[in-house]
Amino acid sequence: MSLGPLHEQIADLAAGRTTSVALTDAALDAIKRTQPTLNCFRHVRAEAARAEAEAADAERATDPKSVETKPLLGVPIAIKDDTDIIGLPTHFGCGGDVAPATSDSESVRRLKAAGAIIVGKTNTPELGQWPFTDGPAFGHTRNPWNRELTPGGSSGGSAAAVAAGIVAAAVGSDGAGSVRIPAAWTNLVGIKPQRGRISTAPWPELFNGITVIGPLAKTVADAALLLSVLSGNTDVDLHKPAPIDAVAAAGRAPGKLRIGLAMNLPFSGFPHKLDPAIVTATEQMVQTLRELGHEVTPVKIPYRFYIGLQFLPRSLVGLGEWPDKRPAIEPQDARTQGNIATGRKLKKLLGRARHTEQTTAARIGKLYNDFDVLLSPTTATPAASVHAIDTAGGVATDQIITKHCPMCWPWNVLGWPSVNIPAGFTDAQAPMGVQLMGNEGSEEVLISLAAQVESVKNWQEQTATPWW
Numbered sequence: 001m002s003l004g005p006l007h008e009q010i011a012d013l014a015a016g017r018t019t020s021v022a023l024t025d026a027a028l029d030a031i032k033r034t035q036p037t038l039n040c041f042r043h044v045r046a047e048a049a050r051a052e053a054e055a056a057d058a059e060r061a062t063d064p065k066s067v068e069t070k071p072l073l074g075v076p077i078a079i080k081d082d083t084d085i086i087g088l089p090t091h092f093g094c095g096g097d098v099a100p101a102t103s104d105s106e107s108v109r110r111l112k113a114a115g116a117i118i119v120g121k122t123n124t125p126e127l128g129q130w131p132f133t134d135g136p137a138f139g140h141t142r143n144p145w146n147r148e149l150t151p152g153g154s155s156g157g158s159a160a161a162v163a164a165g166i167v168a169a170a171v172g173s174d175g176a177g178s179v180r181i182p183a184a185w186t187n188l189v190g191i192k193p194q195r196g197r198i199s200t201a202p203w204p205e206l207f208n209g210i211t212v213i214g215p216l217a218k219t220v221a222d223a224a225l226l227l228s229v230l231s232g233n234t235d236v237d238l239h240k241p242a243p244i245d246a247v248a249a250a251g252r253a254p255g256k257l258r259i260g261l262a263m264n265l266p267f268s269g270f271p272h273k274l275d276p277a278i279v280t281a282t283e284q285m286v287q288t289l290r291e292l293g294h295e296v297t298p299v300k301i302p303y304r305f306y307i308g309l310q311f312l313p314r315s316l317v318g319l320g321e322w323p324d325k326r327p328a329i330e331p332q333d334a335r336t337q338g339n340i341a342t343g344r345k346l347k348k349l350l351g352r353a354r355h356t357e358q359t360t361a362a363r364i365g366k367l368y369n370d371f372d373v374l375l376s377p378t379t380a381t382p383a384a385s386v387h388a389i390d391t392a393g394g395v396a397t398d399q400i401i402t403k404h405c406p407m408c409w410p411w412n413v414l415g416w417p418s419v420n421i422p423a424g425f426t427d428a429q430a431p432m433g434v435q436l437m438g439n440e441g442s443e444e445v446l447i448s449l450a451a452q453v454e455s456v457k458n459w460q461e462q463t464a465t466p467w468w
Contacts, residue, residue: 003027005460006168006222009075013060014067020060020074020117024053027076027119030166039141040161042081043088044120049076052117059115066115072229073115078161078170080154081121082128083108083213084202092322093126093154095137096330106201107171107213107230114229122157122170126336127322128211130397131181131379131405132389133157136332140386143186144464145431149383152182152405155216159186162216163464169218169226175211175315177378177408180420183216184378184433187422187459189223189450190216192408194441195415196239198230203325204238207318208350210311210412218460220421220451224250227443239415244444254448260299260371261286262437265380266410267305268402275381281423281432282377285453289375292452301374302363303410310360311413313353316343335394361414365439373449374437378420379405382430408435417443421450422459 003009003026012018028046035041056074059066067073079085082092084105089098104112111118123133123141133141133156141156143149144164151160155172159182162170172179174192183190191214198213200206206213215226224246233240263274263282286296319336320343323329331337367374381404388404389397411418420433436446454460 003030003076003165003168005218006075006225007219009168010071013074020053020056021050023074024049024076024117024119027167030164031120034164034166037142037147038144038160038164039139040122040157040164040166041078041120042091042123042138042157045088045118048087049117049119056115056117070113070115071225072111075116076119076167077111077116078120078122078158078167079108079111079118080158080172081124082173083121083171085118085121088121090326091137092326092329093124093128093135093137094329094331096328098326098328106199106234110230110232119167122155122161124154124157126331126333127319128154128173128175128178129319129336129339130154130389131177131401132384134386142386143383145186145429148386149430150185150386150388152185152383154178156182158216159183159188159190162186162188162218165463169222170216171213171226171230172216173206173211173213174412175207176311176412177405179214179216180378180408180418180433180435181405183420185383185431187431187462187464188216188218188420189220189422190214190420191223191227191443192411192418193227193443194241194417196233196237196241197443199233199237201234201236204236208314208354209239209415210314211318220447220454221250224447241441244441246443246447249444249447250451252448254445254452257294257372257445257449258370259289259294259296260367260374261296262299262301262374262376264300265406266303267308268406269308270399270402272380272403272406274377277382277426278377278380278432282434285375285423285434288453288456292456296375299367299371299374301367306356307360307410307413310353310356311409313346313349317347317350318343320344320347335397338394357413364414368439372445376407376435376437378407378433378435380407382426382432411437416440417446419446419450421453422457
């Protein structure tokens with residue numbers, strides 16, 4: 001049984017056509033069946049999830065109005081294994097004898113408060129470093145569309161679980177494209193929200209502000225609902241943007257928009273080109289946008305070379321800090337250990353890297369005087385081989401990453417929202433995506449535009465072959 005979209009499950013529960021126990025059992029059975037082939041999950045909450053599903057069914061029967069405050073009541077969801085949930089360890093892709101968490105992260109607390117049934121924690125590479133989901137501690141997570149391909153990363157386990165129909169939606173995190181890249185490579189909607197939109201508590205921020213939490217789903221409405229449930233802050237959070245209504249945005253037309261088409265790649269030190277299939281897919285998306293009445297004009301984003309000097313210290317210093325936050329985790333990849341050591345050395349550059357963000361934001365932000373949205377490919381190539389970085393050293397790994405995924409990380413430096421939407425398939429049926437990029441707090445316009453494109457593209461109707 002492949003589970004349908006989130007809104008479909010909610011409707012079936014409301015109409016009595018299914019139960020939370022049935023949905024949860026189906027998800028748990030799918031996890032069991034696909035672990036040998038797709039390897040999406042690091043930890044599974046089989047017993048706890050089924051007990052929560054039974055409680056959800058009982059609550060729905062005795063208090064039908066509870067769904068007004070619990071929009072996900074009884075629906076199976078997955079979270080990424082960088083997030084704490086009581087009773088399970090948070091390995092963050094690493095090895096080690098990690099004790100079970102004794103408290104929930106704020107994002108998990110909000111999921112539970114909305115009635116979601118969290119069935120397990122999905123695989124991510126060590127400390128979320130790479131757009132490939134594999135590691136010595138758990139092996140390779142594979143793409144449901146083609147098991148010889150990676151689903152991307154670092155939220156690859158979450159993306160693969162949704163694309164395979166194991167769960168209808170899942171939570172990931174995005175520090176350099178880690179929601180958008182796997183969404184592009186698995187035919188999903190992936191939202192990187194505004195920095196602070198979703199609480200990062202118990203941490204004030206993640207990876208010095210470049211990493212945010214975001215949803216993955218098959219439809220815009222599903223992703224918007226999950227974003228709405230997750231959104232909000234605590235006193236712990238360093239960033240607290242003004243509220244938005246993501247659900248309402250998914251249900252309204254965006255109006256005629258001025259869209260800037262940006263095909264230029266940010267400077268990375270390893271020059272690469274866009275794959276012709278990606279160029280063609282993006283051009284076809286431009287045609288769709290014009291047919292919908294939008295004005296699309298080519299533009300170059302003025303990244304300038306030093307935007308990378310703002311990203312790397314924040315990313316690597318965050319990496320170097322993580323073992324201190326969670327001493328029991330054991331990174332087993334030599335590249336991880338090297339990056340941790342580098343991050344500790346770069347700590348003295350962190351202040352300057354953060355200070356110059358304002359200058360970069362002002363420079364790039366000027367584009368929004370002329371455009372409402374920017375459009376670019378999400379990745380430079382279709383999905384890479386599942387073994388792409390298996391034997392690569394540190395520098396070679398960086399070259400491979402920038403060859404495939406050079407497009408997303410500047411919006412992590414800026415902290416602004418960006419949404420991946422599916423953009424078709426290669427001749428070999430590998431999914432591709434484009435990203436809609438906004439300025440500060442602009443999720444509503446991005447979601448409205450994404451929903452409009454979905455209404456004519458109907459990407460949710462194309463599904464990967466079940467692997468069970």
